[in-house]
Every structure is written in structure tokens, then in C-alpha cells.
Amino acid sequence: MKITDLLSKKSIAINPKVSSKEDAINTLVDLMYSSGKLNDKEEYKKAVLAREELSTTGIGDGVAIPHAKTKAVNDAGLAAMIVNDGVDYDSLDGNPAKIFFMIAAPDGENNLHLEVLARLSTMLMDEKFRSALENSKSPDEFLNLIDEFENAKVNKVKEESKDGYRxxxxxxxxxxxxxxxxxxxxxxxxxxxxxxxxxxxxxxxxxxxxxxxxxxxxxxxxxxxxxxxxxxxxxxxxxxxxxxxxxxxxxxxxxxxxxxxxGDAPIYHHNGAKASEEDNSEENESIGRQIYKHLMNGVSHMLPFVIGGGILIALAFLFDDYSIDPNNFGKNTPFAAFLKTVGDTSFNFMLPILAGYIAMSIADRPALAVGFVGGMLANQGGSGFIGALLAGFIAGYLMLCLKKVLSKLPNSLEGLKPVLLYPFIGILLIGAVIIFAINPPVAALNNGITNTLNNMGESSKILLGAVLGGMMAFDMGGPLNKAAYVFGTASLANGQFEFMAAVMIGGMVPPLAIALCSTFFKKKFTEKERQSALTNYIMGLSFITEGAIPFAAADPLRVIPSCVIGSATAGALSMFFECSLRAPHGGIFVLPVITNPFGYFIALVVGSVVGMIVLALLKKSKY
Known part of the structure; x- marks a missing residue:
């Protein structure tokens, strides 16, 4: 396969009217679409923009190569454009881009086309070739130049060094x-x-x-x-x-x-730490950027457990019979019980996975088991996802310190480190830190909050509804969330059913607010985030607050306040409309048994929209 097999005359433009990066991308997408390579023009464009978010594809020397690999592509293809006046494309060297090649790669297909695209990329490193392309007067001339250069310069076998490589x-x-x-x-x-x-x-x-x-x-x-x-x-x-x-x-x-x-390069030691003499990265990333990368490593691995488990739990409520036993809703029928059991099992992995992969990102594979154990202990101790976040980072940096200490051992003990010393000492230390240093203050905080709620009682129901709703959204499975939920379920035994209604609606709002924001404010989210957020409609309606955790973990300073405000609004309105609920779970599936269901639905919509608006105001645009 040759480059010209992927590029046709109809997908080449010579000096079109283009004045900005946005214009350039739009023009190239139109050219690609006209060549018949795409099945979904808008989805392909979204994928291209998502790639630009990672880093600009304006590589410098007047060249830009926007590209995407996505299911919106039917067949591999190229689109090309020459703009002699140049376009400000945020290029790495700061200079305008004049030569554009847009690449469309199909998702899940064979990778033959990738070799061709790699060939094009290397050709563009040649200054004479770039100059010839820039002076092309027609698509025919453009294609001929590519064909000639490919045949003369690229289709050759690289010589191997007989004496090795320096x-x-x-x-x-x-x-x-x-x-x-x-x-x-x-x-x-x-x-x-x-x-x-x-x-x-x-x-x-x-x-x-x-x-x-x-x-x-x-x-x-x-x-x-x-x-x-x-x-x-x-x-x-x-x-x-x-x-x-x-x-x-x-x-x-x-x-x-x-x-x-x-010889001016550090010795690399594969123990998850930086090189012994200095940071062996050219780019000295800020501490905030490093923490974000570790965090996202945990979130990306956790996400499948949240989505898979959440949807199964939602289906359990859908296929169950609430009237059999309201307190056991979700497990009253055998099929519902099966779905709920599998979904709950998936959820139980969620926080250990988060902590484990944060730790692994920091200190490599030896930290994985230590992070898993720390996340599980935090979960069992009531610390929730905030405890798991702490456990992941503590485990990672703990293992970096441990590796440094153990590096002083004789070389004869090197083989014992990964199979004995790292897991034994690491798990012992993380267990002590989480059990004795993290869980006790969190538990004390939990008890203090519960006592405060009990003291509020009947004195100010609307304010209490706002507090309960906001608590459900603050840590989404952590101590504040659990304190509010325990307060709501305990109130059922006392015949105070309105508290449970405020608690449940507060837990439904966060996933819904995020899903709505990703739908109506698309520029605030990457394509992958928007795809993940779609499942939050199901989770929110099913009272699965944890659907919001990946988004809250990735951007806590914006997501959590937005969700708290939306949930507090919904909780207060639930109390204002005198809604009450006798079941401790169920979400939208128990709406018929809620007192004043119409008022409850209004409270849910208003709270979710408020959360969406606040989140849209706080989040920065992704593109």
C-alpha cells in the first residue's frame, strides 16, 4: 500500500480560505468526509479535537498533522491542504502551519495503513520535500510529488550496524x-x-x-x-x-x-523512583501535574468497575418487585438478586482498584498490592473514596521510601525484594497507617456529623434536607455520605420518612448533574468523558451516587462543590414539598410509592439542573 492509495484528488485543497486553527480543522474534516472515508463526520471531528487536547499536532517547520483513530472512520484515509499564507496552529515552534495532512484511522481494523502513515510522517521531515509540496499548484502535482518522493527516498531497507549501536x-x-x-x-x-x-x-x-x-x-x-x-x-x-x-x-x-x-545522563534504576543522581526527565513536571497523572491512572482503571457494576445494580431494581419486601428491594426475586450480587461485587473492587493503580503509577508494580490493601482497609473502615485516594498516594510514596531503604541491602538479596520484602513490609506499613492514622479521625468525624444531624431533628426540616442532600454529594460513599444515609435509614424506624426522601434525592443528583452537563456543555468534557458520562443518567436515576466518583476524583475542586450545591437544593425542595419515602433505596423505580411524587420529581430536576449550571460555570473548556 502506498500513500497515494489513501489520498485522492477530492481530499486535497490548494490555498482554500482558512484563517484559524478551527477553520483548518473544519476544512480538512470536510475534505475527509467528501472522500467517503467517514461514517460519522461529527464524531470524527470530536476525536480529532480530543487528540489536540493531548498536545498540538502542529509539529513545527510549517507542518500540521491532525489525526484520530475512531469507529467513525470506515477506511483509512488522508486529507491534505496547502495554505501559503500560513495559519496560527499553536505549533510547537510557534510558527504558522502551511502544509496540512489529516489522518483518519479506523478503530479495530488491521494496521497495514499505519505503516503508510508512518512513511508519510518520516517524509515530512525532509525540507526539500516540504518545500516542493508547499509550491504545488494543483492536486495532481501534489499527488505526483508524493509518489515520486515515496518511490525514490522511502522505499528502501535500512542498513543494520554490524558493530552495534552507540x-x-x-x-x-x-x-x-x-x-x-x-x-x-x-x-x-x-x-x-x-x-x-x-x-x-x-x-x-x-x-x-x-x-x-x-x-x-x-x-x-x-x-x-x-x-x-x-x-x-x-x-x-x-x-x-x-x-x-x-x-x-x-x-x-x-x-x-x-x-x-x-555521558551526561543519569543511571536509570527500575524501582519506580527517579534516577539516583537527578530527575531523568527532560521535563520537570510540577508536583500538581504529577499528582494529577497518578490520580488519573487510578481513575481510568476504576471506571469499568463503576460502570459495569452500576448498570447491573440498576437492572436489579428494574427487574425486582418492590411490593415483596421494600427493605430488600433489589434482591426480592432470584434474577434481581443475581444482578445485584454481581453489581455489588464489582463495586466492592472499585476503591481498592483506585488506590492500587494510583500507588502503581507512583512506585511501579511493587506498590500495586500495597495500594490494593490500603484501599480495601480504607473502604472497610468507612473512609470511602477519599480514604482510598489517600491510601493510594500514601502507599505509592511509602513504597518509594521503602525501595530507597532496601537499596542498601547486599545484591545477593535483590531477588527477595519483589517476592518477599516489598509486599510484606509494604502491606504491614500501609495497614498500620490506614487503620491507626486515617480511619480513626474519619470515624470520629462521621460520629460527630451524625450527632449534629440528630440534634437538628424537627427544628428546621428544610435546612436539614439541604444538609442531608449536600452530605450525600460531598464524598459519594465516604463518611459524610454514609452518615447521611445512616441517619435517613435510622429515621425510617422512627416513622420519619421525609428524611430518607431527602437523602435519596441528594444521592441521585451528582451523576445526573454530570450527565446533563456533558450533554449540554460538551466543550467542558473530552470525548471519552462524554461517553462515560452517559451511563450516569442510569446511575443517577437508580440512586447510584458512585457514578460521579471518577469525575469527582479527576476534578474534585470543581465537581464536588457543583454536586453539593445541586444535591442540597434538591434535598431542601424535597422537604419543602413534604415528600417522604419508606424504602432505603430504589431511585426512580420507587417513585410511585413516594409521597407527593410530582413534587419529588420537580425537586430532582431542579437540583440536577442547578448542579449542571454550577459545574458548567466552574469547569474550563477542553477545546
């Missing part, structure tokens, strides 16, 4: 389509110019290619890892390693190679 490199970007191969080409070409033998492994969408061998790694002076995603680093233990962004592989190849052969 420098090795790995390049990888999040989508693995363009930047991965451009960085590889830049490093290889610069190595040839400098007379330094170099081999580059590319970790693209089609899998790792040109893989580095153990012998090559052993003999190399230094390894350059130019990547914006995780790569296999264990094989580089004990070697000099330079870690940097993939864009630096494109634009700072000479600087990286010079540093690699000068």
Missing part, C-alpha cells in the same frame, strides 16, 4: 500514528549526520517495531526514551537513560544525541 532510542506518542515515527526519523537522520550509530524502536498503534534486543541494550552507551506514554522501562535498569517528550525527539534530536554520547 545510542538506542524508543519513541512513542499517545495515538502512535504520526509523532512516534517523526521522532524516530529525526533521531536516525541526525545520527547519520553526526556519524553516531543509532537504532530507534517505535511504539506505535501497530505495536512495537524495530525492537531493541538485550544485546543491543547491554552494549549501548545510552538510551533515549522520547515518549508521551508509558513504555517498557524495566529492560533499561542500570543503563544511562534520557527521558523526554516525543516532540523533543523531533525538534531536539541533535541535542539529545550529544547528551547521550557525552
Amino acid at each position: 545510542v538506542l532510542a524508543v519513541t512513542a506518542c499517545p495515538t502512535g500514528i504520526a509523532h512516534t515515527y517523526m521522532a524516530a526519523e529525526s533521531l536516525e537522520e541526525k545520527g547519520k549526520e553526526m556519524g553516531i550509530s543509532i537504532k530507534v524502536e517505535t511504539d506505535g498503534s501497530g505495536g512495537a517495531k524495530n525492537i531493541l534486543t538485550s544485546k543491543e541494550i547491554e552494549e549501548a552507551e545510552c538510551i533515549i526514551v522520547a515518549a508521551d506514554k508509558k513504555v517498557d522501562m524495566a529492560r533499561f535498569d542500570g543503563k544511562k537513560v534520557i527521558q523526554t517528550k516525543v516532540s523533543n525527539g523531533i525538534h531536539k534530536a541533535e541535542e539529545l544525541i550529544n547528551r547521550a554520547v557525552s
Whole structure:
């Protein structure tokens, strides 16, 4: 397959009227759509914009390569455009983009087209080729230039070094389509110019290619890892390693190679910590950015458990018979009990998974078990998802300290560390921290809140409804949430059914507010977030507050206040409309047995809309 097999005349534009990055993307999407490669134009555009959120595809030297891999693409394709006056595309070098190639890659198809796209990426590193393209006067000339250059310059076998390689490199970007191969080409070409033998492994969408061998790694002076995603680093233990962004592989190849052969690179130790002498990353990320990345690693692994378990629990209520036993709603019939049991089991994994993968992101695989145990202990001790968050970070940094301490042991004990010392000491320490330092103050806080609620009693029902609703949204399964829920269920025994109604509506609002905001304020969310948020309609209506946890964990300073305000509004209105509920669960499925169901529905809608509006005001646009 050749590049011209993916690019047609109808998908090429020479000097169209384009004045901004938005115009450029819109024009290229239209060209791609006209070529018949897309089944959903808007979805493809959303995927392209989502890729731009990760980092600009304006790679510099007047070139931009917006791209996306999505199910909205029928067949792999290219669209191209020349804009001689240039467009401000937020390019890495700050210069206008004049040459545009948009890539459409199908999701789940074979990866033959990826080799072609990689070939195009490397061709664009050639200055003469770029200049010729920029001066094209017609689509025919444009296509001919590509065909000639591809045949003459690219379709050749790379020569292997017989004497090994002084420098090795790995390049990888999040989508693995363009930047991965451009960085590889830049490093290889610069190595040839400098007379330094170099081999580059590319970790693209089609899998790792040109893989580095153990012998090559052993003999190399230094390894350059130019990547914006995780790569296999264990094989580089004990070697000099330079870690940097993939864009630096494109634009700072000479600087990286010079540093690699000068000996000015730290020794990499694969224990989850930074290199022993200095930070071996070119980019010294802020503490806030590091914490966010660790947090998102936990959230992304937790999300399937929340979605899968939440939907199963919702179905359990749908297929159950409330009239059999209101207090056992969700498990009254065998099929409902089956769904509820499986869903609850999935939910039970949720917080340990969150903590475990946060810890693993910080201190690598030895911290995984320690984080799991810490998350489970926090969950069992009533700390909820806030406790699990703390457990994940504590476990991760605890393991970094432990590894540093154990690094002083003799080399003969190295094999005991991962199978005995790390798990034994790590789990022991995290257990002590969570049980004795985290859970007690949280439990005391829980008891204090419950006592406060009991003292409020009948004196101010509307205010109490607002407090109960807000508490349900604050930590979504944590101590405040549980204190409110326990207060509501305890009130049932005393015949005070209105408190349970305020509690349940407060728990329904957070997922609904997030789902509504993702629907009506799409620019505030990435495409992946919008897809995940759709399930929150089901979870919110089913009184599964935990559907909001991934969003709250990822952006707590904006999501939690919005949900609290919306839930407090709903709880207060529930009390104002004198709604009452005799069942401790059920969501929308028990609406017929709620006193004043119409007022309750109004309270739910108003609270959810208020939460949506506040969230839309607080969140920043993603694009």
C-alpha cells in the first residue's frame, strides 16, 4: 500500500480560505468526509479535537498533522491542504502551519495503513520535500510529488550496524500514528549526520517495531526514551537513560544525541523512583501535574468497575418487585438478586482498584498490592473514596521510601525484594497507617456529623434536607455520605420518612448533574468523558451516587462543590414539598410509592439542573 492509495484528488485543497486553527480543522474534516472515508463526520471531528487536547499536532517547520483513530472512520484515509499564507496552529515552534495532512484511522481494523502513515510522517521531515509540496499548484502535482518522493527516498531497507549501536532510542506518542515515527526519523537522520550509530524502536498503534534486543541494550552507551506514554522501562535498569517528550525527539534530536554520547545522563534504576543522581526527565513536571497523572491512572482503571457494576445494580431494581419486601428491594426475586450480587461485587473492587493503580503509577508494580490493601482497609473502615485516594498516594510514596531503604541491602538479596520484602513490609506499613492514622479521625468525624444531624431533628426540616442532600454529594460513599444515609435509614424506624426522601434525592443528583452537563456543555468534557458520562443518567436515576466518583476524583475542586450545591437544593425542595419515602433505596423505580411524587420529581430536576449550571460555570473548556 502506498500513500497515494489513501489520498485522492477530492481530499486535497490548494490555498482554500482558512484563517484559524478551527477553520483548518473544519476544512480538512470536510475534505475527509467528501472522500467517503467517514461514517460519522461529527464524531470524527470530536476525536480529532480530543487528540489536540493531548498536545498540538502542529509539529513545527510549517507542518500540521491532525489525526484520530475512531469507529467513525470506515477506511483509512488522508486529507491534505496547502495554505501559503500560513495559519496560527499553536505549533510547537510557534510558527504558522502551511502544509496540512489529516489522518483518519479506523478503530479495530488491521494496521497495514499505519505503516503508510508512518512513511508519510518520516517524509515530512525532509525540507526539500516540504518545500516542493508547499509550491504545488494543483492536486495532481501534489499527488505526483508524493509518489515520486515515496518511490525514490522511502522505499528502501535500512542498513543494520554490524558493530552495534552507540545510542538506542524508543519513541512513542499517545495515538502512535504520526509523532512516534517523526521522532524516530529525526533521531536516525541526525545520527547519520553526526556519524553516531543509532537504532530507534517505535511504539506505535501497530505495536512495537524495530525492537531493541538485550544485546543491543547491554552494549549501548545510552538510551533515549522520547515518549508521551508509558513504555517498557524495566529492560533499561542500570543503563544511562534520557527521558523526554516525543516532540523533543523531533525538534531536539541533535541535542539529545550529544547528551547521550557525552555521558551526561543519569543511571536509570527500575524501582519506580527517579534516577539516583537527578530527575531523568527532560521535563520537570510540577508536583500538581504529577499528582494529577497518578490520580488519573487510578481513575481510568476504576471506571469499568463503576460502570459495569452500576448498570447491573440498576437492572436489579428494574427487574425486582418492590411490593415483596421494600427493605430488600433489589434482591426480592432470584434474577434481581443475581444482578445485584454481581453489581455489588464489582463495586466492592472499585476503591481498592483506585488506590492500587494510583500507588502503581507512583512506585511501579511493587506498590500495586500495597495500594490494593490500603484501599480495601480504607473502604472497610468507612473512609470511602477519599480514604482510598489517600491510601493510594500514601502507599505509592511509602513504597518509594521503602525501595530507597532496601537499596542498601547486599545484591545477593535483590531477588527477595519483589517476592518477599516489598509486599510484606509494604502491606504491614500501609495497614498500620490506614487503620491507626486515617480511619480513626474519619470515624470520629462521621460520629460527630451524625450527632449534629440528630440534634437538628424537627427544628428546621428544610435546612436539614439541604444538609442531608449536600452530605450525600460531598464524598459519594465516604463518611459524610454514609452518615447521611445512616441517619435517613435510622429515621425510617422512627416513622420519619421525609428524611430518607431527602437523602435519596441528594444521592441521585451528582451523576445526573454530570450527565446533563456533558450533554449540554460538551466543550467542558473530552470525548471519552462524554461517553462515560452517559451511563450516569442510569446511575443517577437508580440512586447510584458512585457514578460521579471518577469525575469527582479527576476534578474534585470543581465537581464536588457543583454536586453539593445541586444535591442540597434538591434535598431542601424535597422537604419543602413534604415528600417522604419508606424504602432505603430504589431511585426512580420507587417513585410511585413516594409521597407527593410530582413534587419529588420537580425537586430532582431542579437540583440536577442547578448542579449542571454550577459545574458548567466552574469547569474550563477542553477545546
